[in-house]
Every structure is written in C-alpha cells, then in structure tokens.
Amino acid sequence: MTAMRFDDLEGVYELLGESIDRAGEEKAALFLAKLALLLANELEDPQTVRTAIETALRDL
Amino acid sequence: MRPRGRGELDSLYFEYPRFAAPHRHSNAALERVPVAIVGAGPVGLVAALTLARSGVRSVVFEKKTTFNDGSRAICIARQSYHILDRLGVAEPFIRKSLGWTTGRSFYRGRLILEFEMPHGKDEKFFPMYNLQQQYIERFLWEAASARPEIEFRWASEAQDLRDIDNGVALRVADPGGAYEILADYVLAADGARSALREMRGLRLNGENLEGRYVIADLRMKHDYPTIRRALFDPPCNPGGTVLIHRQPDDIWRVDYQLKPGEDEQEALKENNVRAKVASILSDIAHDGEWELEWWSVYSANTLALDDYRSGRIFFIGDSAHIVPIFGVRGLNNGIADGENIGWKLARVIKGQAGPGLLDSYTPERRGATLDVFAKASKSARFMTPPSYGLKLMRDAALSLALSAPFAGAFANPRQMTPYDYRDSPLTERDDPSFEGGPAPGSVPPGVRLDDGTYLCDLLGEGFTVLHFGAPPSGIESFTRKMRDLDPVFRLVVIGAEGEDSGAIRFAGDPKGECAARFAATPGALYLIRPDMYVAGRWRDDLAGPAAALARILDRKEAA
DSSP, X not given: OOOOOHHHHHHXXXXXXXXHXXXXXXXXXXXXXXXXXXXXXXXXXXXXXXXXXXXXHTTO | OOOTXXXXXXXSSOOOOOOOOOOOOTTOOOEEEEEEEEOOSHHHHHHHHHHHHTTOOEEEEOSSSSSOXXXXXXXXXXHHHHHHHHTTOHHHHHHHSEEEOEEEEEETTEEEEEEEOSOOTTOSSOSEEEOOHHHHHXXXXXXXXXXXXXXXXXXXXXXXXXXXXTEEEEEEEETTEEEEEEEEEEEEOOOTTOHHHHHTTOOOEEEEEEEEEEEEEEEOOOOOXXXXXXXXXXXXXXXXXXXXEEETXXXXXXXXXXXXXXXXXXXXXXXXXXXXXXXXXXHTTOOSOOEEEEEEEEEEEEEEOSOSEETTEEEOGGGTEEOOGGGTOHHHHHHHHHHHHHHHHHHHHTTSSOGGGGGGHHHHHHHHHHHHHHHHHHHHHHHSOSSHHHHHHHHHHHHXXXXXXXXXXXXXXXXXXXXXXXXXXXXXXXXXXXOSSOOTTSOOOOOBOTTSOBHHHHOOSSOEEEEESSOOTTHHHHHHHHHHHOTTOEEEEESSOOOOOSSEEEEOOTTOHHHHHTTOOTTEEEEEOTTSOEEEEEESOTHHHHHHHHHHTTOGGGO
16 A cells, blocks of 8 residues: 655645544544544455554554 | 233233143043143244154143233244244244335434345245234144144143153142153243253353343334334434334334433333333324333343253253344244254154254254354444444444445344354265355255245255256165155255156256256255255265265164
C-alpha cells in the first residue's frame, strides 16, 4: 500500500479534528467507530486493520 | 402470566384439553417397557414417534394434565419440518403455520437490512415457520395418541430412578399412588428444570449472557406479512431492541429488551407490560384494538450438559441444553435430539445395531448445541452488547447502515445454517475427488424432481443409498447385503430407468440437475442416514457404503 502525500494527510488531520468537534464530545467515539468500520470495509486485507489497531492502542 | 381475571389456561384462542390420570390396577405385576419417556412436550413426542416408526414401544410420563401453558417456542425451521415429514405428521403443521423467508431490521425506525433466508423451487419446505407451541404439542399429541406403540400417562410424575441390570427402574407417582416401572432406556425430555437431571446429580454448564427480554403475545388485526422484524434503538425502547413475529390466529409475539438494572418484577406488572406494548404498537403504526394474551420474562443463557447420556438415560431437548432465543434453536435442536436418539435407540433395541451406535448421540447433538452457542453468542452480543466497546461498535454499525448498506449485514441474525456432523464418529472420511456436492456429515441439498416430488420423498425409513447412473452388475447382491444390515434399507437410482420395488426406487434426472447438485458422475454413491445426513460418498465402489453401514451400526461381524 502506498501512503498518501503528506500535505493531503495534513488536510485529513485537520478535517478529522473539525469533524470530531462537529460530532461533539458525546458522539465523538461513535463517529470515530463508524469511520473506522467504513475505512476497514475499503481494505482487502484484515491484517492491515489489525496492525493499525495495535499501533493505535500503543502509548494511550 | 396472563391478564388479571384470567386463569393460567384461559387463552384467547387455544382450548387446552384436560387429560385424565391413567387407570391402574394396584395389584398389577411389575411392568417393563423398552423406553420410558419423561415429558410429553414436543421433544419427547418426536422421540416417541420416531421409535414408533420403527415399531418400538414407549410410555410417555407427564406430570401435568395438559399441554404447556402460555406461549413458548414459535419458530420451526425447515430441518424440523423435514423431521415431521419423515414421521408422517407434517400435514396439520403445514396447514396451520405461517411460512416465511424474510427478515427486516430497523434502526431508529429506518430499514437498514432486509434479508432473505435461502429458499428456492428445490426446497420442499420454507426456511422457517411460525406456530405457537400449543399447536405444536397438540398436533404431535394427536399423531402420537393414534399410535399403538405409544402410551401416555398424564398426571404422572417421575420421582426417582435407579440403575438396574440392563435398564432403569423409574418410580412414578400419580393420583392413585406411586409405583415402579422398569425400562430398558429412559429419555429425559423433562425440560429446562429437568427433575431427572437433578436426580442424576448433573449440572448444566455454560454462561448467562447479558440481556433480559419480556416476551408477550397479543391478539390484533394487524396488516403486515409474516416477516421477522427486529427494531434496534426504536423510539419505544431507546437503547434496546424489539422483535416482532406474526403467528397464526392473529396472534403477534413481541420481545422487548429490559435496560440493564431494570427491575424485573416491576417490568412484569400488567400495567407496565400494557404501556410498553402500546408504545411498540404505536411505533409500528398499529392504531387498532389489541388484547394481551400472555407474557413472561426471558434471559439469554448458553448452558449444556457435558454429556447428554448418563448410563441408560439420554437427555433430550431443554433438559440437556438451554440456548438463547435469537438463534431459534431451542425447540428445533430439541426436535433433532428426539429424532437422533430415536432412530439409534430403535435399532439397538431391535438388535439391528450394537450399543456403540448410541455413543454418537452426545457428540452429534452436543456438537449442534455448541455450534448454536457460537452463533447465538454472536447474535446476542449484537442484540445486547456486554461491554462499552461492543456497544459502541454495534451502534456504529447500525448508524452506518443507514447510509452504507454493507453495515446492515451485522444486523443479520444468521439463524438458518443446519449443523454439520463432519466430526461425528459415524461420518466417513470424504472422497476428495468430489468437486462440490454435500460432504459427509452435511444435510443434502433439496432437489425437486421432474414429477413435482422431491428427492427427500424417495428416501426410505432407514438408510438410503443414492446411486447416480445405471446400476452396475452386483447391485442386487449389494441391496440384499444392505437389507441384511438394515431391513428398511432403500436404494435410489438416479438418472436411470427401472422397475420400482420396496428396496429400489428409480428417479429420472433428464437435465442432470440432481447429479449436478451432488457433484455426481455416473457411479457416484451417497449413503444417507435415516435423519437425512450424508454418512459418506464414494465412486464406483459398492463395498464402500456396505462397510460404512456395518461400522455405523456397530455390526463388525457383517463387515
């Protein structure tokens, strides 16, 4: 898999932050869970998701 | 529970019969029967009818004097209709019940999933039927009481039992007193609170899942087809789920989930049940009249005995396993237990099989229960998520399903796959040269034949061999050999012509559809068990099914 260009990713970073604010603190978790499921469904290999989950769980 | 002012058996639509206690002579000699069945519920009666089909006598003891009160199971699966059909009792069930194929799931009032259960022209029965348990019991009782091999003793409670040489002594109490009766085998079909299980000192093991439901039956004229509706987070039950099923006689079943920590006694009060039902009906836009028939509370458990057998006692149905309702497998698995032990026990009692055949009962039927546990736990975890994370993901899937249809699949109850006996000691190793078709241990596909009948109609009462293509020389001696092992054995020749006899049937297959469904080329052989599972399959090898049958029947001398 090739990663997106950094300035695109920077845009996504901004958008995520704004969208979490739009969802509101109470619905933020639901919003992110939906997003994760939606993006996971775009991927072919479940291992990609598992690895990402492990990485994200680190250093919380 | 029933509304205030109505007795336990005061149903809006069902007449409960009253059965008299048996007339006994107090000085009668000690009786001995081949099989004593404790419990006259659907599972016990399927076992009695299966034994009777092979001419084996049984006495059914039931401590009550009528059928189960209230409403219990309502969904009967296709596999169970095949069992009823084999027992020759399906007709009243087909006439009364409501067949269905479709389920709909809603989230906050919006449709997120409509699923179709596998169905097609080749299937003799619908994937699922709705019918109140009272009718199930009545139809089975009507069939069983017409059989000379089955004797009913109502108002007769099993009080104690002890092992004797080659049997069990059962102590039974009825209004006339207590007496002892000897049985070669005992079937404990005495339900979730099985007294026999207690007497044997056995325990159900497993876990209690999250989630309690109130289940209520009501009568109303409500115009909606027989489609199972699952409402997630509906306005009438925020954060919870509601299930709605149509039943015959304008009776509707609603199941609604209680909140964690919600007081059960309070929830079960008539006024509270009425208020909740009214708000559910308002959610589904029913503004007509309705009457409350019955209600109860239910919690999801996955519990089973470690061994369904204790000496000469076999546990069948709820006495052996408690499964969550979402999989609709409680009654259906019980019915399959009854048939499974029935055909095996009949053959052992008649001396046609060795005792080893009975050793397959627990692995096959407990395996089926564990399979239900796995599926139902998945369902239950979705319906009633046990943790913050699982609840969040469930809500995410439901919310996503409103705009991304793929997520609707999470709301599919997956209730229809028949259990597979591939790991059973009775199942033969597969011939790897078959590319597709039903593997040993599975249930063969339905096939509608050219004359409008179904392949399953051609199967015999006992074991059946399907032979594809013109039979080879030696088929007569093969059939004779198989009949020596199983006097009701039948050979079904598919795709060739010949004269039907008791032991051999011929079925045309001009378009090769049947052969295709079995991935069969000429010379292919399938051995089908009396309960319609594939025991094994071979190519051009008549010795294969003969050796397999001898092994299955624990008849080494004939192999």
